Amino acid sequence: xxxxxxxxGINLTRRWGGLVAVNNVSISLKRGQVHAVIGTxxxxxxxxxxxxxxxxxxxxxxVELLGQGVSHWAQSRRARAGLGRSYQRNTIFxxxxxxxxxRLSAQAQHQQAWAFxxxxxxxxxxxxxxxxxxxxxxxxxxxxxxxGFLSHGQKRQLEIAMCLATAPQVLLLDEPLAGMGAxxxxxxxxxxxxxxxxxxxxxxxxxxxxxxxxxxxxxxxVNGLVIATGTPDEVRNNSDVRTAYLGDH
Amino acid sequence: xxxxTSFVLIFFGLLALWPVMSGSYGADLVAKIMIYAxxxxxxxLLVGSTGLVCFGQAAFFGIxxxxxxxxSPIDGSAxxxxxxxxxxxxxxSVYALAVGALSLRTQGVYFIMVTLAFxxxxxxxxxxxxxxxxxxGIYMYVKPTWGWVDLDKPAHMYGLIWLSLxxxxxxxxxxxxxPFGRALAGIRVNEQRMKATGFSVxxxxxxxxxxxxxxxxxxxxxFAIKDGFVNPELLSWHLSGAxxxxxxxxxxxxxxxxxxGAFAFALLQELFQSEAVFGNYAKHWHLSLGLAIMxxxxxxxxxxxxxxxxxxxxxxxxxxxxxxxAALEEQx
Numbered sequence: 014x015x016x017x018x019x020x021x022g023i024n025l026t027r028r029w030g031g032l033v034a035v036n037n038v039s040i041s042l043k044r045g046q047v048h049a050v051i052g053t054x055x056x057x058x059x060x061x062x063x064x065x066x067x068x069x070x071x072x073x074x075x076v077e078l079l080g081q082g083v084s085h086w087a088q089s090r091r092a093r094a095g096l097g098r099s100y101q102r103n104t105i106f107x108x109x110x111x112x113x114x115x116r117l118s119a120q121a122q123h124q125q126a127w128a129f130x131x132x133x134x135x136x137x138x139x140x141x142x143x144x145x146x147x148x149x150x151x152x153x154x155x156x157x158x159x160x161g162f163l164s165h166g167q168k169r170q171l172e173i174a175m176c177l178a179t180a181p182q183v184l185l186l187d188e189p190l191a192g193m194g195a196x197x198x199x200x201x202x203x204x205x206x207x208x209x210x211x212x213x214x215x216x217x218x219x220x221x222x223x224x225x226x227x228x229x230x231x232x233x234x235v236n237g238l239v240i241a242t243g244t245p246d247e248v249r250n251n252s253d254v255r256t257a258y259l260g261d262h
Numbered sequence: 263x264x265x266x267t268s269f270v271l272i273f274f275g276l277l278a279l280w281p282v283m284s285g286s287y288g289a290d291l292v293a294k295i296m297i298y299a300x301x302x303x304x305x306x307l308l309v310g311s312t313g314l315v316c317f318g319q320a321a322f323f324g325i326x327x328x329x330x331x332x333x334s335p336i337d338g339s340a341x342x343x344x345x346x347x348x349x350x351x352x353x354x355s356v357y358a359l360a361v362g363a364l365s366l367r368t369q370g371v372y373f374i375m376v377t378l379a380f381x382x383x384x385x386x387x388x389x390x391x392x393x394x395x396x397x398x399g400i401y402m403y404v405k406p407t408w409g410w411v412d413l414d415k416p417a418h419m420y421g422l423i424w425l426s427l428x429x430x431x432x433x434x435x436x437x438x439x440x441p442f443g444r445a446l447a448g449i450r451v452n453e454q455r456m457k458a459t460g461f462s463v464x465x466x467x468x469x470x471x472x473x474x475x476x477x478x479x480x481x482x483x484x485f486a487i488k489d490g491f492v493n494p495e496l497l498s499w500h501l502s503g504a505x506x507x508x509x510x511x512x513x514x515x516x517x518x519x520x521x522x523g524a525f526a527f528a529l530l531q532e533l534f535q536s537e538a539v540f541g542n543y544a545k546h547w548h549l550s551l552g553l554a555i556m557x558x559x560x561x562x563x564x565x566x567x568x569x570x571x572x573x574x575x576x577x578x579x580x581x582x583x584x585x586x587x588a589a590l591e592e593q594x
Contacts, residue, residue, distance in 0.1 A: 066458065089456075089458075089462045089463070090462070092457070092460030104454065104455045105452070106455065107451070109447075116444075121456075121461050124461070126445070126469070129437045131441065133439060134439065175455075
């Protein structure tokens with residue numbers, strides 16, 4: 014069975030002065046797959062996400078989203094076309110309620126900038142999306158809580174909810190499990206399993222147990238280079254990976 | 263929402279009754295302050311609601327004011343109120359659109375400097391060219407008319423200014439509740455996230471900038487037809503700075519704050535300029551006004567709007583969650 018390739022990065026390179034943060038990396042994300050990217054700190058994982066999502070442009074290389082070349086598209090346009098991302102550091106709207114964080118994110122796909130006479134809060138479409146995604150990630154009980162007062166784990170859940178609210182086809186998740194307790198991690202992994210059915214997911218994560226449990230494909234990066242790509246078993250048994258990353262000699 | 267609604271009713275109710283209670287001096291003063299309040303509202307949309315610190319608001323105000331006079335018919339007949347008001351607003355909006363289109367490509371302190379530079383350019387155009395009558399300014403000989411409205415009567419003028427402020431306030435308040443307004447709030451709190459979510463933030467900011475310029479032009483127009491006189495000082499950075507102080511004094515992030523701040527600023531100025539109160543010292547009113555503003559900012563960091571909440575917090579000795587919303591924004 015061939016799966017649709019939803020997002021593809023081709024020969025992506027990003028230089029910061031003399032430092033090559035991402036060096037000639039190609040990656041393709043398919044619907045129904047969780048593609049994990051692992052590597053030590055500074056390996057270029059977050060930079061790769063930023064290149065794919067359009068936060069900054071690559072020094073060279075191309076990005077294709079749903080079969081279209083999007084290398085010159087602004088980040089906001091890629092987002093509207095179905096590319097959702099979450100951040101490693103929480104980048105929610107702390108002074109807004111949980112519901113409003115999700116609702117505003119949903120609004121990106123339903124922008125009615127000229128309808129100034131309408132109340133955004135009472136907008137049925139975006140409100141129902143917001144309720145749905147907040148419930149899905151497990152924040153159904155904290156809808157009216159100001160996001161800044163949430164616990165760290167809840168903020169990570171909110172990140173995912175905001176990402177889902179934009180109805181993306183591709184999810185780029187930067188360390189969604191960081192700082193989460195065991196219970197929250199379980200819930201998030203279950204959610205990712207669900208989301209995988211109809212999304213292509215790129216997962217950058219340090220929690221190796223979680224990665225090897227959930228990923229269909231794993232790409233290993235070291236110093237901006239991809240040293241291995243394969244199924245969890247292939248990666249586990251790859252000698253380069255064992256030397257460079259898993260600390261085997 | 264009950265609390266703000268009752269504020270609006272009381273505030274505008276008092277303003278409507280004021281001329282009956284005060285003499286003509288008092289009514290004239292309040293009319294002038296209401297014009298500044300309208301200008302403060304326009305800046306609040308940028309600074310408090312969108313997070314864009316514009317230091318050139320006086321240019322739009324001045325352009326609206328000069329347009330009121332320069333666009334009067336050459337033959338000396340009275341212009342139509344609506345026509346001249348709309349053209350003044352249109353002119354200020356066009357200038358705001360152009361300034362916004364260029365300045366919004368910069369951020370932070372550069373944005374402040376670029377908006378200041380553009381307003382200084384407008385200032386020197388009216389100051390140093392024959393177009394605006396130079397430093398002397400120009401007089402308006404015939405006030406605009408519309409139907410039975412006679413703007414030479416102070417009561418009619420007062421009514422027009424009151425209505426303008428009410429409409430401006432209601433329009434902006436509704437705007438902030440709309441999807442557009444929520445997007446502006448999102449841009450203020452976390453612009454990067456807004457982009458990642460799929461909002462093209464530039465058109466939003468440009469629309470806000472233009473609307474703000476339009477309302478500043480509206481205020482300037484009222485200023486010109488009220489006194490029948492304009493001069494380059496209306497475009498000077500002193501005014502841009504004073505309006506910034508007004509909205510900070512009132513409390514950023516609230517349309518009500520802009521109203522309160524304009525009144526507080528103007529009344530403080532009036533107080534310190536009064537020889538009846540301060541005698542000879544009144545000529546140093548800049549100093550006393552400055553000290554008073556510093557005290558206000560030090561003791562009411564969230565402005566006059568937050569004063570009731572701040573007092574309640576003091577009295578109960580508990581941290582109020584609402585009051586720390588500003589602290590939350592700093593996390594973003």
